[in-house]
Amino acid sequence: MRFEVLHTCKQSGARVGKLYTDHGVIDTPVFMPVGTLASVKALSPEEVRETGAKLILSNTYHLYLRPGHELIERAGGLHKFMNWDGAVLTDSGGFQVFSLSSLRKITDEGMQFNSFLDGSKHFFSPEKVMEIQRALGADIVMAFDECTAPDISHDKARDAMERTIKWLDRCSKVELKPHQMMFPIIQGNMYADLRRESLARTVPYAKCGIAIGGLSVGEEPSVMYDMLDVLQPDLPKDMPHYLMGVGTADYIVESVARGIDMCDCVLPTRIARNGSAMTMNGFLTIRNAPFKEDFRPVEEGCDCYCCKNYSRAYIRHLIKTDEIFGGRLLSIHNLHFLARLTEKIREAIWQDRFLDFKKEFLENYSAK
Amino acid sequence: MRFEVLHTCKQSGARVGKLYTDHGVIDTPVFMPVGTLASVKALSPEEVRETGAKLILSNTYHLYLRPGHELIERAGGLHKFMNWDGAVLTDSGGFQVFSLSSLRKITDEGMQFNSFLDGSKHFFSPEKVMEIQRALGADIVMAFDECTAPDISHDKARDAMERTIKWLDRCSKVELKPHQMMFPIIQGNMYADLRRESLARTVPYAKCGIAIGGLSVGEEPSVMYDMLDVLQPDLPKDMPHYLMGVGTADYIVESVARGIDMCDCVLPTRIARNGSAMTMNGFLTIRNAPFKEDFRPVEEGCDCYCCKNYSRAYIRHLIKTDEIFGGRLLSIHNLHFLARLTEKIREAIWQDRFLDFKKEFLENYSAK
Numbered sequence: 001m002r003f004e005v006l007h008t009c010k011q012s013g014a015r016v017g018k019l020y021t022d023h024g025v026i027d028t029p030v031f032m033p034v035g036t037l038a039s040v041k042a043l044s045p046e047e048v049r050e051t052g053a054k055l056i057l058s059n060t061y062h063l064y065l066r067p068g069h070e071l072i073e074r075a076g077g078l079h080k081f082m083n084w085d086g087a088v089l090t091d092s093g094g095f096q097v098f099s100l101s102s103l104r105k106i107t108d109e110g111m112q113f114n115s116f117l118d119g120s121k122h123f124f125s126p127e128k129v130m131e132i133q134r135a136l137g138a139d140i141v142m143a144f145d146e147c148t149a150p151d152i153s154h155d156k157a158r159d160a161m162e163r164t165i166k167w168l169d170r171c172s173k174v175e176l177k178p179h180q181m182m183f184p185i186i187q188g189n190m191y192a193d194l195r196r197e198s199l200a201r202t203v204p205y206a207k208c209g210i211a212i213g214g215l216s217v218g219e220e221p222s223v224m225y226d227m228l229d230v231l232q233p234d235l236p237k238d239m240p241h242y243l244m245g246v247g248t249a250d251y252i253v254e255s256v257a258r259g260i261d262m263c264d265c266v267l268p269t270r271i272a273r274n275g276s277a278m279t280m281n282g283f284l285t286i287r288n289a290p291f292k293e294d295f296r297p298v299e300e301g302c303d304c305y306c307c308k309n310y311s312r313a314y315i316r317h318l319i320k321t322d323e324i325f326g327g328r329l330l331s332i333h334n335l336h337f338l339a340r341l342t343e344k345i346r347e348a349i350w351q352d353r354f355l356d357f358k359k360e361f362l363e364n365y366s367a368k
Numbered sequence: 369m370r371f372e373v374l375h376t377c378k379q380s381g382a383r384v385g386k387l388y389t390d391h392g393v394i395d396t397p398v399f400m401p402v403g404t405l406a407s408v409k410a411l412s413p414e415e416v417r418e419t420g421a422k423l424i425l426s427n428t429y430h431l432y433l434r435p436g437h438e439l440i441e442r443a444g445g446l447h448k449f450m451n452w453d454g455a456v457l458t459d460s461g462g463f464q465v466f467s468l469s470s471l472r473k474i475t476d477e478g479m480q481f482n483s484f485l486d487g488s489k490h491f492f493s494p495e496k497v498m499e500i501q502r503a504l505g506a507d508i509v510m511a512f513d514e515c516t517a518p519d520i521s522h523d524k525a526r527d528a529m530e531r532t533i534k535w536l537d538r539c540s541k542v543e544l545k546p547h548q549m550m551f552p553i554i555q556g557n558m559y560a561d562l563r564r565e566s567l568a569r570t571v572p573y574a575k576c577g578i579a580i581g582g583l584s585v586g587e588e589p590s591v592m593y594d595m596l597d598v599l600q601p602d603l604p605k606d607m608p609h610y611l612m613g614v615g616t617a618d619y620i621v622e623s624v625a626r627g628i629d630m631c632d633c634v635l636p637t638r639i640a641r642n643g644s645a646m647t648m649n650g651f652l653t654i655r656n657a658p659f660k661e662d663f664r665p666v667e668e669g670c671d672c673y674c675c676k677n678y679s680r681a682y683i684r685h686l687i688k689t690d691e692i693f694g695g696r697l698l699s700i701h702n703l704h705f706l707a708r709l710t711e712k713i714r715e716a717i718w719q720d721r722f723l724d725f726k727k728e729f730l731e732n733y734s735a736k
Contacts, residue, residue, distance in 0.1 A: 038685070042692040067660070067685040075663055075681060083677045295443055309451045313443060317406065317435040324410040324692050
């Protein structure tokens with residue numbers, strides 16, 4: 001695996017690049033659709049590919065619980081199991097323990113937690129998490145980290161950061177499969193000094209990419225942007241910078257301006273199933289009454305399968321009647337929208353006018 | 369619209385034919401997938417088409433309630449609304465009032481019933497049902513009929529049959545769109561004399577096809593076959609014979625032997641979403657434990673998208689974790705299976721060996 005920066009925008013730190021993996025070449029900045037349980041919800045791999053996606057994220061925590069990483073390894077790995085010949089990134093499970101498991105105990109050894117499914121007890125150590133991700137066989141695997149809530153004290157944030165670095169050191173000693181590469185994760189909560197320190201101590205472990213964790217977890221957007229501003233000058237320039245868990249159009253545009261190359265989020269597909277579409281002007285709640293007899297496509301000018309063939313009225317009908325195909329159509333549109341957005345972003349970077357693009361985009365965009 | 373019998377099997381009354389509609393030519397015997405709410409659940413029109421289906425059924429009762437037939441007419445009709453360029457048949461709603469509405473009152477005027485959604489009161493007259501189906505714009509529309517339970521008295525069954533014929537006469541006076549054709553429905557419960565009488569009095573109204581209703585509603589299979597045996601000699605030979613609500617492989621094979629040309633059922637897609645596959649040997653409950661590490665396709669030798677690309681283990685994982693894609697894959701397989709089955713049936717009829725085919729098929733098939 002290797003990464004190449006092709007161009008850095010003269011107006012900002014935004015970059016276009018190429019990430020070479022054994023399962024394809026990915027243009028950055030890139031948005032990664034999420035396939036939590038080895039399926040991008042409701043979609044076929046062909047549909048995901050057709051939206052423009054070449055790299056998807058899958059969840060270690062979920063796949064460890066069901067169907068189990070050993071089963072997936074016996075099936076020939078995640079790519080084969082789910083019939084996806086593109087690239088895959090697996091997270092480390094740290095965030096899911098943080099967000100899904102109410103009963104958890106974190107020590108320097110690792111995390112003890114209760115399954116969100118049946119309450120059964122499990123233990124994730126850095127070594128265990130690497131072993132699971134090795135079995136899954138993703139192209140990019142993530143180091144085990146401790147994610148923290150945005151309201152904790154400096155002392156607690158430091159503890160979590162220190163632990164994340166100790167775990168990172170242990171993760172780095174685990175051998176992966178030849179095609180796999182590990183990205184370490186910067187933590188440090190919302191404290192600039194901790195973020196800076198975490199970055200400095202994480203960089204030595206970064207061989208091919210580096211991630212920023214613990215943001216977009218409930219803090220104000222401005223706080224997230226501040227943290228990205230703190231990190232940007234010292235992020236290794238020759239590697240992709242992956243901002244974890246970000247997936248709205250405005251967040252993506254703002255993050256790219258701060259040197260971010262990769263991001264992911266369940267939001268585009270989750271809101272699709274709830275009847276919301278993403279557009280260049282903001283969200284469109286198709287399930288609402290005004291769209292009842294609106295025979296226009298979801299987004300005028302969009303050339304996705306959904307917009308080319310179906311009306312807002314039809315999709316609203318499907319969503320209101322719980323027809324699966326409605327969420328499927330909006331999922332296609334939303335992923336296509338983000339692929340199209342990142343394409344526009346790359347174009348603007350090449351033309352050294354990314355800040356102009358960002359300004360124009362945000363003027364037309366409502367985050368509500 | 370017209371129908372052509374191409375060949376009648378020398379071993380039985382089974383026929384192969386072609387049904388010409390404004391939305392394509394359909395080879396019979398044919399199985400029609402059901403798209404209750406203007407969507408074959410979980411599937412795109414392209415996927416439905418790819419399984420081999422050229423004619424689908426949609427439900428008048430459901431579409432009248434949501435989103436409303438007038439909205440669909442304003443959208444340009446059902447075909448355009450749902451992006452399906454193949455042929456469509458709509459039922460008359462009589463069966464749904466029978467099966468879904470607990471509070472109903474049936475008089476010679478029509479049926480008063482409460483919506484299964486919100487309990488609101490509605491009234492279907494023969495004229496109203498034709499008006500709804502005209503607005504929906506299906507190629508084949510069904511006359512309004514009274515379906516009855518298999519355990520009622522001869523007197524009650526006669527009343528319902530008489531009423532169905534009165535309604536049929538009223539339906540026949542309603543003008544449809546130029547591309548539409550109405551099929552009348554034979555009733556008569558499980559009484560041979562009533563079935564015979566219903567058939568004789570229905571035939572004069574049949575211009576292009578005739579349907580058999582009120583079977584496969586809970587009676588023993590042998591009773592259904594007896595009723596078909598009663599009807600077979602007198603069904604108009606130059607028209608397709610549509611047996612409503614039948615969709616398992618053994619029922620289809622037995623019915624075709626009795627001169628049936630068309631059938632429909634929600635079962636193939638419904639059981640798919642619950643994790644069951646249809647095969648030439650019977651049902652396969654993929655959600656069960658034995659398939660946990662079974663890396664074979666759902667049905668060996670099947671060339672559908674599901675069987676070509678996914679394992680039983682993967683599909684079981686999707687079904688167990690409520691991933692929509694699992695039900696979608698099994699829906700594709702089940703519809704493809706039935707299209708393949710009817711293809712084999714047509715082949716056997718052409719070769720004048722349909723009874724041999726039926727015998728071989730049933731020897732390998734378990735209906736459990």
